Amino acid sequence: MTFPSPAPSPAGTDATADTAGSAEPAQPASAFVGRSPGQLMWRRFRRDRTGVASAVIVLFFILVAVAAPLISLLYGKDPYTTYGLDDPGLLNEYGYPLLPNGGISSEFWFGIEPSLGRDVFTQLVYGIRTSLLIALAATLTTTILGVVVGIVAGYTGGRTDNLIGRVIDIMLSFPSTLFIIAFMPVVWNLLVSPGEEMSALMSATTLIIMLTVFGWASLARLLRGYVLSLREREFVEAARVTGASPTRIIFKELLPNLWTPILVQATLALPLYVTSEAALSFLGVGMMEPTPDWGRMFLRGTEVYQDDITYLMFPGVALLIFVIAFNLLGDSVRDAFDPKIKH
Amino acid sequence: MSTRRRPALAVLAIGTLALTAACAKGNAGGSADAGSSSAPRPSETNLTELFAPPKIEVGTADDSKGPAIEPEGVVKGSTVNMIDRDDYPHLDPGRVYDNVTANFHLLITRGLTGYKKVGDNHYKVVGDLATDAGQVSDGGKTWTFTLKDGVKWQDGSPITSADVKWSMERLFAPFITEGPPYIQQWLTEEDYKKSYKGPYDGKELGNIETPDDKTVVFKFNEPHADANYALAMTGYGIVPKAKDTKEKYDKTPVSSGPYIIAAHSLDKSMDLERNPNWDPATDPIRGAYPDKWHLEFGYQALAVTDRFVADTGDDQKTFSFYTHVAAERTQQVLQDKSLQDRIMRRPSPYGDYYYFNLDRVKDVKIRQAIAYAWPTKQIQTITGGPDTSVINTTILNPSVSGWEDYDVFGFKQHPEGDLDKAKELLAQSGDPTPTIVYGYNNTPTEQRVTVAIKNQMAKIGIKIVAKPMDTKTWYDATGKVENGLDMYWGGWGADWPTAATVFPVIFGPVRDGGYNQSHLKDPEVTAEIKRIEGLADVDEANKAWAALDKKIMETITPLVPGLNNVGLQLRGSKVGGAEIDPISWVVSPNTIFVKP
Numbered sequence: 011m012t013f014p015s016p017a018p019s020p021a022g023t024d025a026t027a028d029t030a031g032s033a034e035p036a037q038p039a040s041a042f043v044g045r046s047p048g049q050l051m052w053r054r055f056r057r058d059r060t061g062v063a064s065a066v067i068v069l070f071f072i073l074v075a076v077a078a079p080l081i082s083l084l085y086g087k088d089p090y091t092t093y094g095l096d097d098p099g100l101l102n103e104y105g106y107p108l109l110p111n112g113g114i115s116s117e118f119w120f121g122i123e124p125s126l127g128r129d130v131f132t133q134l135v136y137g138i139r140t141s142l143l144i145a146l147a148a149t150l151t152t153t154i155l156g157v158v159v160g161i162v163a164g165y166t167g168g169r170t171d172n173l174i175g176r177v178i179d180i181m182l183s184f185p186s187t188l189f190i191i192a193f194m195p196v197v198w199n200l201l202v203s204p205g206e207e208m209s210a211l212m213s214a215t216t217l218i219i220m221l222t223v224f225g226w227a228s229l230a231r232l233l234r235g236y237v238l239s240l241r242e243r244e245f246v247e248a249a250r251v252t253g254a255s256p257t258r259i260i261f262k263e264l265l266p267n268l269w270t271p272i273l274v275q276a277t278l279a280l281p282l283y284v285t286s287e288a289a290l291s292f293l294g295v296g297m298m299e300p301t302p303d304w305g306r307m308f309l310r311g312t313e314v315y316q317d318d319i320t321y322l323m324f325p326g327v328a329l330l331i332f333v334i335a336f337n338l339l340g341d342s343v344r345d346a347f348d349p350k351i352k353h
Numbered sequence: 354m355s356t357r358r359r360p361a362l363a364v365l366a367i368g369t370l371a372l373t374a375a376c377a378k379g380n381a382g383g384s385a386d387a388g389s390s391s392a393p394r395p396s397e398t399n400l401t402e403l404f405a406p407p408k409i410e411v412g413t414a415d416d417s418k419g420p421a422i423e424p425e426g427v428v429k430g431s432t433v434n435m436i437d438r439d440d441y442p443h444l445d446p447g448r449v450y451d452n453v454t455a456n457f458h459l460l461i462t463r464g465l466t467g468y469k470k471v472g473d474n475h476y477k478v479v480g481d482l483a484t485d486a487g488q489v490s491d492g493g494k495t496w497t498f499t500l501k502d503g504v505k506w507q508d509g510s511p512i513t514s515a516d517v518k519w520s521m522e523r524l525f526a527p528f529i530t531e532g533p534p535y536i537q538q539w540l541t542e543e544d545y546k547k548s549y550k551g552p553y554d555g556k557e558l559g560n561i562e563t564p565d566d567k568t569v570v571f572k573f574n575e576p577h578a579d580a581n582y583a584l585a586m587t588g589y590g591i592v593p594k595a596k597d598t599k600e601k602y603d604k605t606p607v608s609s610g611p612y613i614i615a616a617h618s619l620d621k622s623m624d625l626e627r628n629p630n631w632d633p634a635t636d637p638i639r640g641a642y643p644d645k646w647h648l649e650f651g652y653q654a655l656a657v658t659d660r661f662v663a664d665t666g667d668d669q670k671t672f673s674f675y676t677h678v679a680a681e682r683t684q685q686v687l688q689d690k691s692l693q694d695r696i697m698r699r700p701s702p703y704g705d706y707y708y709f710n711l712d713r714v715k716d717v718k719i720r721q722a723i724a725y726a727w728p729t730k731q732i733q734t735i736t737g738g739p740d741t742s743v744i745n746t747t748i749l750n751p752s753v754s755g756w757e758d759y760d761v762f763g764f765k766q767h768p769e770g771d772l773d774k775a776k777e778l779l780a781q782s783g784d785p786t787p788t789i790v791y792g793y794n795n796t797p798t799e800q801r802v803t804v805a806i807k808n809q810m811a812k813i814g815i816k817i818v819a820k821p822m823d824t825k826t827w828y829d830a831t832g833k834v835e836n837g838l839d840m841y842w843g844g845w846g847a848d849w850p851t852a853a854t855v856f857p858v859i860f861g862p863v864r865d866g867g868y869n870q871s872h873l874k875d876p877e878v879t880a881e882i883k884r885i886e887g888l889a890d891v892d893e894a895n896k897a898w899a900a901l902d903k904k905i906m907e908t909i910t911p912l913v914p915g916l917n918n919v920g921l922q923l924r925g926s927k928v929g930g931a932e933i934d935p936i937s938w939v940v941s942p943n944t945i946f947v948k949p
Contacts, residue, residue, distance in 0.1 A: 092808050095731045098769075104738035125735045125801050195823060207818040298821060299800040300807070309797070 047347075054346040061342025067335035075139040082136070085119075087129040089136045089302040093118070094127010101127050112320025120324050124314045134324055136302035138332075144214055144297075145283035148221035153276045155222060156229030157268070161260055163230065164237025171234070178227045178234075186224035187289070194220070194295040210301040217296060221283055229275050236271060240264055270347040277340035281333045288329065304329060406752040407935040409850050411581060411891070412469060412477030412637075414485040420633040421640045422471060424930035424944045431947040432645040433928065434671035436657055440620045440650045445603040446590030447524050448531040452846075452937040453675050455587035459639060459942050460625060460646065462590035463609040465498050465517065465569070466581045467638045470944065474935055478581050479637050482512060482591065482609075483569075486581040493576025493889035500567045505630040506593050507608040514563040519594035522558050526551030528600050532588035533848055536580070539573040553599065578891050582849035611641030623648040640930070642946035654679035661923035662692065670947050672924035672931050675939045686923060687740065697922040697940065699933035700743065702752040703846040704855070705915030708831075708871040713839050714789065718782035719815075720910040721762070723789070723840075726775035727913050728809040730768035735801045742916040744768060748859075748902045750917065752935055754850045755895025759903045764914070775813045788816045792831060792841040795821035799842075833865050834872065842915065843870045850936060851891075852898030857882050860905070871911035878905060 045053075055061055074081065082088055094101040100108060105125040107113025112121030112130070120130035163174040197216050202208045240246060241264070249263050288305025290296040297303040304325055311322030441454045446462045449455050467481035478486050483498040490497065504512045523529065524537055525546060537545040540560050549558055560572040571580065583589065596607050608614070611633075612625035625646035633641065657676040660668045662685070678686050686692055707727075709720050729744055736742060745751070746760040763771050779785050791806065793799045800821070807817040820838065822830055831841045845868065848854040860873045860882065881901055888894040905911065920938060924931045930944035 090808075092731070092805060095728070095734065095805060095808075101734060102738075103734060104740070105734040126804055198821075207820065294795065294797070300804050313797070 051346045055342060058342045058345065060338055061346070064335040064339040064342065067331065068339055071138060071332050071335075072142065074135055075142040078132075078135045078139040082132050085132065087118075087132050089128060089132040090300055092126045092128055094122050094125075096127075101125075106314075106317055112318050112323075114320065121320050123310070124318050124321060130321065130324055133302045133307060134304075134328060137304040137307055137325065138328065140210075140214070140297055140302060141284050141287050141304040144217055144221075144287050145280050147214075147218045148225060148283045148287075149276055149280045151218065151222040152225035152279065153229060153272060155226040156275075157233060157272060159226065160230035160233025161237050161264060161268070164234040165241055165256070165260060165264065167238075174230070175234070178231050181224065181227035182231070184224065187293075190220045190224070190290060191293055191295050194290075208298065210297065213297055213301070217287060217290065220290075221286060225279070225283070229272075229279075232271055232275065233268060236268055237264055240267055270344075274340060274344040274347065277343050278337065281336035281340070284329070284336075285333060406474075406754075406756060407850070408472075408475045409468070409754050409936070410477055411486050412471075412479035414480070416469060416471070416477050417480035417483070417485050417637050418634075419636040421469065421637055421943065423640065424946065426929060426948075427640070427642055427946045428929070428948055429642045429946065430644050431949075432647055432670065433643040433945055433947050434667060434925075435646065435648045435674060436652045436660070436671055437648070437650055437674050437676055438652060438654075440623070443531065443603055444606045444614075445529075445592070446587050446606070447520070447529045447592065448603060449587040449590075450532050452939055456674055456934070456937055456939045456941060458587045458590060459610065460612045460641075461606060461608040461610040461614065461628075462587060463504070463512075463636070464584060464587070464590045466585040468585060468936060469637045470941075476936065478585055481585075481636070481638055482517070487584075489578075489889070491572075493578050493887075494573050496571040496573070496577075496580045498569045498571075500569070501635050503632050504609070504635050505632070506596075507613050507628050507630055509630045510593075510595070511566075512591065512593075512609060513566045514569045515566070516591055516594050517569045518558075518561045518563050519552060519597065520591040521561055521589070522549075522552035523592060523597060524551075524588070525549045525558070526553060526599070533583070533586050535583045535586075535848070535854075536571070536589060539575070539577050539580070539583075540571070541574075576887050576889050578889050578894055579849065579851050579853055582851060586848060611636070611639050612646060620650055622650065639943050640946070641943075642930070646942075652676065655682070658682045658686070658923060661695070661925060662686070662689075664695075664926050669925040669927040672928045672940060672945065673922065674942075676922065678921045678923055683737075683741075683921065686921070692923065695923055695926060697920075697924065697931060697933050699920045699935055699938060700752070701918040701920060701938055702750050702850070702936060703844050703918075703938070704748065704750045705745070705917065706748070706843050706845070706859075706870075707913040707915055708841055708843050709911055709913075710836065710839050710841075710870075711872045711874075711909075711911055712834075714787075716782045716784065716787075717908075717910060718778045719784065719787050722775040722778040722782065722813065723810065723815065724762040724910055724913045725767075725778065726770040726772055726809060726813050726815075727762070727764070728770050728805050729764050729916070730770075731805040731809065732802050733768070733916055735805060736798060736916065741919050741921065743919065745914045745917045747914060748906060748912065749852055749855060749898070750847065752850060753847050753852055753855060755852055755898045757899035757902070759906075761903065761906050762913075770809055772813055779813055779815070786814045786816070788818060790818045790820060790837065790839045792820045792822050792836070792838040794827055794842065795823060831870060832867065834863060841870070852895070852902070853886060856898060856901060857886060860911075873905075873909065873911045875909060878909070 087093070094105075094107070100113060100122055101124070102108055107122050107124065109115055109121075114121040118129055118131065120134060122128065123130055123133060159174060163171045194216065198208055198213075201212060201216065246259060246263050249259050254263070284304070287296060288308060291303045291305030292309040296305055299306075307325040308322070308329065311325060315322040439453075441457050443449050443454055446458055449458060463481050465481060465483045466478055466486050468476045469479045471477050480486050480498070480501070482500055482504050484501050485499075488497040489495070498517075500512065500514060500517070506512060521536060521540075524532060527546070527550070534545065540558065541548040550556070552558070562570040562572065564570065573580070577583075591609055592602060593607050598605065606614070608628050609631075611628055611631045613628045614623060615626040616622075616624040625648070627641075627644060631641070654676050657673055658679040659682070660671070662682065686696065714720055733739060733742055733744065744764055746762070746764045747756065747758065749756045751758075760766065789810065791803065793803045803819045807819060810817045830836060831838065831843060845855060845859050858868045859870070860878055861867065861869050863869045863872050863874060878901070881897075885894050885897040885901065888897065920933050922933060922940065924940075927948045929946045929948050931940050932944070933939065934941040
């Protein structure tokens, strides 16, 4: 009698080969039986030093973002006050910090912003908060939308699949950046009534919606492919024969096998959205002044770098570290799930 | 000098300033005192002189005789090169209403009057084709011009009074929509295209008379003391009656000036050669020293600046009419000692205003509180510092004749804003915590300026609701009467340096697309404008305009004056006589020559 395992993924079987050659040799068969794929993945991930280091860095960034108001409180500055304009001793008449290294001092740890004279440290901390929140929300929504559409297309097949496939084609071939740049002012006009200022929440929401609209298609296409191959497998056939409802098949049979690509895609998508958000702010359709924003800081840095390289360094290096760390983390997660493609 | 080019110029100016900020003297890694305001800088010594308005007066018949006054060390001959971003939109002088194109037309088009440079920052309005700057009679209603002997078209036929009359009449034709409106309105009515349709169907305009081949008489409905200034605009340049091809004239103009267009490749290049029938003895304005001009278009500021900085080969004989030093290079240009003798600087003759919408901000106390608290110094710091702008306190730009300095709101005494006074006024007003909807050009610099304004106003309890707006459609959006905004930036440049081209326009009729952006409808002001316009004596009128300027600011405060910008340009080392013209804010071709 065959037993339709809920997760007979290649990762599960190959795990033996992997663990066999590693620090825990000669694992008896009983150990294999007792571990879920999740546990196996976790064990493999813990042994990946790069992965753990990246995860620590990523966690640090998330912690900074979450604790931004607390940091600001302890540090005694906020990202909105124009210290340099209010206090004549900080900026010269061209708007550049008087002190060397972008005005770094015991009072302003990362220096002060040229022109407006705001505190760079709190700007960066709050900027990370803004960017991470938007990227996280966009990742969540695109993943959910992508998963739903992908499974529906793959499982139902036929006309539905055809229709969804064409929609995905269109979405993937759409010049999304251009579209967002052109369409964003229209959205703002529609949403913001005259006489009111657009709130930071509103522009964050529009950004998330835009990123979602153009972000779900690639994940959906990927999952459709997985589902297409999975639904012809014996365990799905068997479930269908035993009279399982489509809901049960999707949630109990298909979805557990899809967690690997979903998680990997999501961890790779998040840094992408951080950079996308930064790029859109860079292009003038992201978060508006005075909301602190990573991308806009970076833009300003490229304008003033000849005279104040420090102001480019802090957001630039922070962005670089974060994106590299998150990408490495994504790689490690994939490797942990799917050691077959380990380099 | 014009309304139509103004939005582009404003954006250009803002862009320049934004980028200037990026390159101004920096202190990253430098010592603490390297850029402090106490350290001496080359520009500081000269500021008063630099910002002195040009002296402009009406010249005599003697002044109107050619040739033009030669710049020091002038050398005639050779070819000069000019590089810029854009080709000229119109070669038909009747369709020109922007400073850059008007400046080019000095090479090929003449008019009845024009500006003659008589000294440093000193100009005279003289007769160009006419023997003098016009004879006034009938209390300012009748202007008589007599044409010089020996003035000819490029084909050698003489320029006659019939040509002048024709050139004015054709401005009423339906296809000419771009030029200035003044003379047409003065001859007929405000909506001048209604009363006369142009000369092409054989009808003449009765109140321009040509008693003989050399005399033109303008008979205006009301006195106009400055018709000679108006006629100096390129829009009133002459077009030959015999060779007027209507719409096609815009492609194939006939030259009355010192050069003929020998070749023109649209948006790419243009070559000019001498007009053999132009006699320097008849022209008090144009030097026309080079034999040939080679103009090239399509260059951005950075490329132009780099070529001038490198100064090699043919680029030594090259200059630019209006390309300012690219932002990324401003610091380099200002600090490089070897470039100092090739730098041209000039304050802008355009007025910059932060208008109140008087339909919405009705309480004068609130308007004045905002004016008192205005963060002038902060805005200056953000837009690039005192090397590229100066604090302005009046409605009229200092270059407009009759301008008188006053500082009602202490912009110079309290450049950071007088918060105490503002709070005091707010407390007396109807609403001590008003909300102001402020529209701004959505550019990075303007966003920063808005942050400064917002923070400053928050200090006195005013909530600023900032609305980012598209730069391209800026004037369309703010020009609507129902624009939904309380405050917004706007600019205006005098068409000729008299307040008669400022006040009647920016406090004129309120309509969609109009230029009265503060919606000021004060009967007293309107009556005073009408009265001053009717004054025949220019000095008296100027005094009255200056008094009106101050009175409007004191009693109504329809705007907060913005900063005056300062232009910065470079040129090749072998180009002589180049300077930014204080009236048009572009480099005039009249004095250009090539050093050997």
